[in-house]
Amino acid sequence: MNSRLVNENPIVYPKKQGRVRTDQSNTDEYSAEPIDQLEIFYILFNIKDPEHSELTLEDLRVITKESVEVDDAKSYVRVTLTPTLPHCHVPHLIGLCIYSKLLKSLPTRFKVDVRVAPGSHATEAAVNKQLGDKERIAAALESPYFVDLFN
Incomplete structure (x- = not known):
């Protein structure tokens, strides 16, 4: 594997101030509180970038609060x-x-x-096709390589 970084000097954005949240999973199927955009963002904001392990997806603006859509009534994110x-x-x-x-x-x-923003990647259609294939997603999530990476 090539150890050279593709994006050696990424732009790191300042963090936006928001509500403070404890890191706890919302596994209660019948939670009284509806799940909203901010809740989803706070679940995701601290995921580390695979290429720059010291930076989060929020630091690099790979995800933002505005890039999250939620419809709690339709159970869709x-x-x-x-x-x-x-x-x-x-x-x-x-x-x-x-x-x-x-x-x-x-x-x-x-x-x-999960989708790639329109016009943001050279192989956007191929990546979106991969991310939309539920069988591929399920297989990848069971792969020992990805399990180690996610943990």
Whole structure:
């Protein structure tokens, strides 16, 4: 594997101030509180970038609060990620990390959809096709390599 970073000097953005949240999974199927955009963002904001382990997806603005869509009534969550480069080689891996984190954190009634932002990646259609293939996602989430990475 090539150990050279593709994006050696990424832009690191300042963190936005928001509510303080304890890190706890929302596994109660019948939670009285509806799940909203901010709740999903706080589940995801501390995921480490696979290429820059000292930086989070929020630091690099791969995900933002605005890139999260939630419809609690319809049990639907969509996260749109924006890779740092048009030729980023790990957007599918980032998508899997997001998907995995949401599956572990949300009630099972939720349908999760993870996509690459339109026009943000050279192989956007191929990555979105991979992230939309539920059988591929399930197989990847069971792979020992990905289990180690996610943990």
